[in-house]
Amino acid sequence: MRPLLAALALLLPLSLHAADKPQVVTSFSILADLTQAIGGKHIELVNLVGADEDAHVFEPSPENAKALLKADLIIANGLGFEPWLERLLDSSEARGTRIDASAGVLPLQLIEHGHSVPDPHAWQSLSNAEIYVRNIAKALSQLDPSNSADYTARRDAYLVRLQVLREQANRQLNSLSASQRKVVTSHDAFGYFGQAWQLQFIAPQGLSTSDEPSAAEVARLIRQLRSEGVRAVFVENIRDPRLIKQIADEAGAKVGGTLYSDALAASGPASTYLGMFQHNLDTLMAVLEP
Template identity: 40%
Template sequence: MRSLAQAALAGLSLAVAAPSVQAGAEPFDVVASFSIIGDFAREVGGDRIRLTTLVGPNGDAHVYEPRPADAAAMTKARVVLVNGLQFEGFLDRLIEASGTTAAVVEVSKGAHILPVDGEAHDHHADEDKAADHHHDEASDEDGHAEKDHAGHDHGAYDPHAWQSVENAERYVKNIAEAFCLTDRDGCATYQENAAAYIGQLQTLDADIKTAIGELPQDKRTIITSHDAFGYFEHEYGLHFLAPKGLSTEADASAADIAALIRQVREERASAIFVENITNPRLAEQIAAETGLQLGGALYSDALSDKDGPAATYIDLMRHNLTTITSAIAGS
């Protein structure tokens, strides 16, 4: 069975060896595993790519079940962009089912990655270790690292690296590099697009730091549904609590919810938020038990649809920032 690691190595070799897409040629096919990476791909690739996104707006990649059409898209693709860090539990079986020979690119490579229980480190020095995390023997999606959170986690690392804008810049650079390897004639365009977009990301990053910096220190604890905001916390100084762990796949136990409610009271959390990809009932229950107001919806693992408030990555981060700061200000 071709695992993600094997696909990545084989695909990159092919991408280097194969003739690149010619100038003026048809766009080449790209698959992005979920909507946030799809947005980055669109910014970098523009009309030189034909993009298929597997897990679309408001979709939950933790529990996504691929379809034959996804396998067909993978078969046609020249490049497949994935987050890695075991975010896409369905990926290995989809690679096998599709028989794709595309370059499978883990766009989180080189980003500052948070292990579940330690300090951030760069996700490239331990590539082999990371690759090992990506292909399980069986086709199960369940994680294996132990952690003191509810839910069933996906491995030793927190996969939600895009919640740090600096990491998002690395994602974009990796995408540009992957497109350059596939289409050398278009490389200048990809690099230009990436540079322009990274400029926007840097402005975004500065704005987030400024806004969070103005929040009172004793009001920076907030609650979300699942543990998707570790990077935001690490980067910008908020403190997130959540009843579910890194994955939405498993339900939080009653004991975990009770522990969280105690913690909410002890740390005097300011607000609680639902997420676009999770059932709001759990957040509503915790809000009712703790007397916290629901502060609105945050977008964690997926963009909104195009008419929603988080149709792009930049919109997503700005929406989340506004929602959080407004809720805290009003608490």
């Protein structure tokens, strides 16, 4: 055990009495919102990677390690999204149950550096979000059976809202013609969205934002956008927008707005999962619709 974590472990007996509610830790902002929506007032939630923050390059703090030690339940995305969490859990005495909210999702496989890896961004499909919500509700009910009926009711209410949003997305996105289905974003975060509605998302960066594209890759992307007349180019909330702005300029396209990829907004409509999805849908449609 690292000295820091050993020191924190000594604090644990004190913190156990700090709250009667189940202590739940989520790895990033989207899971925090879904979990709070199901858990309501019954849980005490600590989230690790916050709004507008990039989970791919996250460096946990001593506070994060402390929260994990106190947790009764740790909710991660899984699919390789949080390598820093695996390292933190391996090196700590965290005793809480850990679940992957994505368990049961059919993962998209992509080739990165010659290896087949699962695409972690499963939350960008609304049918996957249903799986997330069911997994979270089940884990909360197992952790805290006395409030199980409430978790189930909140789950069902949330599933209805997801279904309503899905029908709207189907109506709007299915109306697009074949020539309006190419979209450029900063990194490969929208594979599941693209699969669900037959859009092709193209990005200068791969699955993880930590890989910087080469000048040759950027030049190739600009040539592709010019030759195919792609005009839907978007920045992401978790990324420096300069590269995308440069690509749009050189390809003769305009930046169509901000898409929320791996984190919610700190405030405003995109600060919840449902609001984020609605924002992304509206932003895409404003550019793609004739």
